[in-house]
Amino acid sequence: MRNFPFRRARLGTVAVFALAGLLFWISFTVSRGNNIRTDDSLLQMSDLIRERERQNDALESSAARLRSEVAALTERDSGTDPEQALRLDLAETAAGLSELTGPGLTVTLTDAPRDAEPLLPGVPEPTPNDLVIHQQDLQAVVNALWSGGAEGVRIMDQRLISTSAVRCVGNTLILQGQLYSPPYTITAVGPTDRLRAALDDSPALRNYQSYVAAYGLGWDVEEHDSVTLPGYEGSVALHHARPVEPGN
Template identity: 65%
Template sequence: MSRWPVQTLTAAVFALAGLIFVTSANTAKGTDIRTDSSLLKLSDLIQQRSEHNAELDESTAVVRTDIDALARRDDGSTEAEDAELDALEKAAGTTKLTGAALTVTLNDAPPDATANPGYPEPQPNDLVIHQQDLQAVVNALWEGGAEGIRVMDQRLISTSAVRCVGNTLILQGRVYSPPYRITAVGDRGDLRKALEDSTAIQNYQLYVKAYGLGWRVDEDDKVTLPGYSGPVDLHYAQPVE
């Protein structure tokens, strides 16, 4: 048997191995290819966009106030019509609301959390606040007759969606981390009872007892909720033609 094919094959194998090493080096560019720097850059970008959205919300609120003032000036409306407009704005959540309030604070379990006696060891998902936890509190407060609700520093309206990605809250284009604060203006007795009667919150309380998830309810005699200052246009899907 000739040695030439064997030598050729051996040379080809070494050449291929060298090509793989060179390609890998060029891809890594001298860095750890397992680094999470890209994730950190994405996180920074999200935070920057969140801050930018907050600035836009503030500027929108100022412009909306000016527009409302101009619209009301010499518009020829009657007192009854003005009163009806005020009531509609209050119901829509676009104006400030002041009154007695109840604030619920939810938080992740401590980093070193372990199970209390009688409970199984926790899984990672057992130790963080989830979207359904926040939604359960919001739903209970509405059920309890809340006149208005603020989540963190934003007023909720009928089209607001409370969404979580991982352990961060995304609300109306802005990103928040725990602890999460939910404030409702209304009858504090009714609001508290609605929280106690909620099946979803009763389930959450089991995790509070088992693993130390955060739960606190505070009452205030007077709180002013901001008016919603974001866009109010409805967006909906359209069929593709």
């Protein structure tokens, strides 16, 4: 009877190896020979966004080089026709493709501190969404500036054009393939008195101001006697959906 513990231990060892083999087979079956630790389905959205940003940076560098070549050829071919050159300059200015200088202002929006507490009596405790800048806040500023007579608008370091889209994932801004974190700066060239009045008259921004007072969201407006906006340097190609042909 002394050898019973030994047999029990030996049987236990066999059972452990059998179980390990079963788990290995299940893992192989699930992964189908792939590395399940690096499967694309396990990547977080932020990782995908950063990877796309790296791709966009490479494409943008190539596009900038090609635009420089096109600009040089355009200048060479239109140099003998002053009227044509003037029309081209006016078109580029209207489209936001050329540098713009003039009086203007800059609006800065900032998240509130994460541990912010109500600053006014009777205000409820904030939720996380109450303390961060949202897509609609940025859009409200841009819309107000355009309505106030802005000749050009820049968010962070990028000039806006007619096809620019302001999108946010969480509190991260995605603009024309680039990622930005707060504080966000929006600069406009135009009549400063009208721009300020448009900001004050915006219902969406009046709502934002209530959160500034209640929880400490950041809001600052700085006027400039002269400010320069760079021309837009991204692609101006338009992309659109096409209907599926019957039978496809």
